[in-house]
Amino acid sequence: MQIAPLSPHDPTELGGYELLGRIGHGGMGQVYLGESPGGEPAAVKVIKPSVVDSETRQRFAQEVEILKTIWGARIAALLDADPEADRPWLATEYIEGLDLSRHVASHGPLPSLLTASLGATLAEALATVHKQGLLHRDLKPANVLLGPNGPKIIDFGLAVFAESSVSLTAPNTVVGTPSCMPPEQANGEKPLTPAVDVYALGAVLLFAASGHLPYQAANIHVLFHQVTDPAKTPDLSGVPDELVPLLTAMLAHQAQDRPALDDVVKQCRAVIEAQGFKVAQARRRLTSHTAAPTQLLDSLLPPAEAPTVPFSPAGEPEAGATAEPPTTGTGTETTRVLPPTGPDRTPTLVDHPEPQPEAAGAMGPAQKPPSAPTADAGQAPSPLPVSGPPARARGGRPRHSAQARITAQRLREAYAASATF
Template identity: 90%
Template sequence: MPIAPLSPHDPTELGGYELLGRIGHGGMGQVYLGESPGGEPAAVKVIKPSVVDSETRQRFAQEVEILKTIWGARIAALLDADPEADRPWLATEYIEGLDLSRHVASHGPLPSLLTASLGATLAEALATVHKQGLLHRDLKPANVLLGPNGPKIIDFGLAVFAESSVSLTAPNTVVGTPSCMPPEQANGEKPLTPAVDVYALGAVLLFAVSGHLPYQAANIHVLFHQVTDPAIAPDLSGVPDELVPLLTAMLAHQAQDRPALDDVVQQCRAVIEAQGFKVAQARRRLTTHTAAPAQILDDLLPPAEAPTVPLSPTGQPGAEAAAAPSTTEPGTASTQVLPPTLPEPKPERTPTLVDSPKAQSETPGATDPAQSPPPEPAAGPGRAPSNLPTPGPRAKGRGGRPRHSAQARITAQRLREAYAARATF
């Protein structure tokens, strides 16, 4: 996920989380990459000071309470929150990877096999949310993160309790993303049903496999008209034949005509198995195709400066620096710079995707992907490393003691490697 540097006006610490950079923003808040005192990465969402009022706090507190009730392997977990702080914030699990919108923009649409795997995964995740009495209400490509362990759903800020008539939204106000919004939600109907998330998931899968959404218009009023007019069918151009029946049903104008999420899972399984794959194989291929190279927070920070080794009062370097040429006059106390020599990383080969099982069996040395782990994905276009600025003063942990930061750890590691390479034992 692209990381932008902090601005001079950004906080450097919130609720014990050290903020390292910006990873997203919206109309109401900013999302930062943070690190807990114990080194746990987190996405820290902060409400902008300009929009903090009693209604915003109430809505934000509702979001926190909803996140406390949601669980599931495909849901970004809540870590901590404080809606009563001067700047209300919440911290959720940090997922390293692009969202579906950016992935398709950078790498193109997904093949039908991987789209069906994505559909089965997300439908199962939404079914878990619905069992907890909740609706997402704002599922869209930008809210699907493609992490190293598979896709996960984020941003339950608009989530509501199913069958509930209680809302913080003003009357006749429609909140959500119109291009992924079902007609009944666009018309302001209440209460909403699980069918709204089925429609939104259909829009997400359509985007994944074709690169476009069901309706597109430059004018928001024209877009709302297209969504709510039953005579205007969604645009399914570019959709493979095997997915047309499923997406047509999921994007049906009437909520009662859409399939249940369990049926979506079964139909996605049928598409996968018709191509000769097992569901687990397709899931691994999806993750291999979409996951960004694994990184640790140290990789997102500026490189450590070269270590310095003090010279003795006589001007002679210590045993560790004996092989390095001196840059000071004899008798002068100074320091000797020893740049550590680290091995260059070898480039990885991008794996070939969506090979059929038959083609694999005809290839000498090929193995069934179900019996061997998928290759590590290589860095691709649009996944450039970030250039974060040098962090400011480190936040202190409990008890007032400075805690070891990621920058300190990488410096110590490079020192150890540099000295170990020159040691005589």
């Protein structure tokens, strides 16, 4: 996920969340990367001051209330919100990774195995949302984040209660993404049914497999005409043959002709199993293929200043100070820098463990592992490199939350790899 620095006009804190950078924006507001006091990363959505009015606050409050009811392993969870604040905001789970739109633009379409895995995962997630009496209504490639633990759905801002007249939009107003919108939604029909999300999911899977959406036009009016014209069929060019029947059904013009989400899961599983894989294996391949390298939150922050100990002109530490080897300085006082401590000083040995023999006895009795160079051999041992940038001190206390978690995980992996049991 692309993270831009804050602008001079951006807030630096909201509701206890420290804002670290920009991760997205829309017509209604800005989305920031934030961090809770305990170090939990979050996506913090803030309404623009220029559009804050009573109607916007009401819509935002309705969005928060709906998000409180949504749960699921593949749904970005709501963490906190305050629609009554001067600048209304909400915080959701932060997912490190590209959205599907950016991933396909950067790396090309997914193969059929991974597209089918994505389809099974998202269809199951949407089925959970539907069981809660809700529809997403705006599923699109940009609302599917490909995180390190698999894909997740975000942005339920247009979510509406299924089989209900409740809406966050004015009557006769069509809101959503036209290129992924089913005909009935584009025509403003109500009530909407779960079939709208089946169609949108079909558009998302079509994009994942081919790199394009069902309909494309430079003019939005032409695009709406293509979507609503029953004689105009979606463009399935570039789709692998094994996915064409499923996507054709999901993108059917009539809502009643589209499969239920449970059937979508079954057909995706059939595509996966026909290639000799189990669905869990395909999921792991999908995650491995799409997960971006983790960007440490510490890398967004300026380096901390190391604690210092003042010294007198004679080179002696002042009262109460701990003596350390002096450094050079100017003026009447010299400063000695204490070595940094904490998880950011963990050697990268855990990142690159020493190669192990493939099997016991691979090294013969006459062979010995190469020893490290010593001073006796005329070579000074190299200091261990350190991993990660130094953490930033905020309010006089360093916070190493993200780095600490990652370092701990690497240590566990290194230990597990070398353990004899």
